Amino acid sequence: MPKVAYSDADRERIRTALITAALERMAQKGTQHTTVEEIYRSVGISRTFFYTFFPTKEDLIVETFYFQQPRILAYAQSLMDDPALSWREGVCQFLMSCCYGEQNGIAVMTLEEQQMLFRRLSPESYQVFREKQASLFGTLLKIFGVTADRETIGLFTNLSLTAMVFRRAVPENLPFLVPEAADAAVKFQIEAIADCLERLKNGQSAPKDKE
Numbered sequence: 750m751p752k753v754a755y756s757d758a759d760r761e762r763i764r765t766a767l768i769t770a771a772l773e774r775m776a777q778k779g780t781q782h783t784t785v786e787e788i789y790r791s792v793g794i795s796r797t798f799f800y801t802f803f804p805t806k807e808d809l810i811v812e813t814f815y816f817q818q819p820r821i822l823a824y825a826q827s828l829m830d831d832p833a834l835s836w837r838e839g840v841c842q843f844l845m846s847c848c849y850g851e852q853n854g855i856a857v858m859t860l861e862e863q864q865m866l867f868r869r870l871s872p873e874s875y876q877v878f879r880e881k882q883a884s885l886f887g888t889l890l891k892i893f894g895v896t897a898d899r900e901t902i903g904l905f906t907n908l909s910l911t912a913m914v915f916r917r918a919v920p921e922n923l924p925f926l927v928p929e930a931a932d933a934a935v936k937f938q939i940e941a942i943a944d945c946l947e948r949l950k951n952g953q954s955a956p957k958d959k960e
Contacts, residue, residue: 764802766792771813775856779917780810781865807869811878817856818885821847825892836950837943840893844909844939848916859917882906895949908945912938 755763770791774783785806789799803809824846828839850857858866870878886906890897895905916935920928 760802763792763794767794767799767802767809768813768816771809772817772856773854775810775813776854777851780856780858780862785809805869807866807874810866811870811874813856814878815881818881821855821885822888822892825889829892829894836894837947840943840946841939843889844912844942845936847909848913848935848939850913857913857917860914860922863914890946893946893950895946901949905942905946908938908942912942 767788770788771783774787785799786796788809789796803812825839825843828834828843829836831839834842846853847855847857867875883902883906886909887897887902890901890905895901912935915923915938916931919926919931919934926934
């Protein structure tokens with residue numbers, strides 16, 4: 750007979766399994782092409798039971814991004830602690846791994862996926878997402894030895910996500926750019942971000958808008 754009662758430990762185990770399955774698929778295929786059905790089937794539960802954990806697909810998506818944050822931070826720290834890498838090499842390798850997330854088990858949203866998620870999140874959920882995002886990028890800056898004030902966190906977030914979104918946007922969403930030069934452009938962006946962080950690490954101010 751099917752099991753009708755689950756302990757708290759059982760539910761936590763199943764919830765973690767669902768998020769882990771979602772992360773694996775989202776990293777490979779993106780959030781848009783990852784379905785709820787393939788996730789709950791891979792864990793061996795019913796659709797109805799799945800929705801007792803996550804009321805919507807969007808709830809699962811955001812929880813998956815929250816779930817991977819400690820892994821991302823641990824990875825960044827491991828690069829900074831690697832004696833075989835210089836500081837700059839560690840930063841560049843981290844950003845490169847994120848830009849090519851499907852090769853490294855890191856889920857990164859495309860421009861379309863960000864827009865879709867934004868439209869479907871409640872204002873409260875959106876605010877929590879932004880706060881957790883700021884916390885992630887702020888902690889990354891600290892790992893890289895850069896002072897993480899609000900302005901610097903915002904700059905680093907925008908520069909990093911721009912490189913990641915660009916890499917996934919060519920050529921499908923940016924058809925008039927040159928796809929053969931996409932990898933070189935991503936590398937250039939990453940080097941520019943490393944230049945910026947190095948200046949900040951050495952105590953130079955971030956560039957400000959002209960009034």
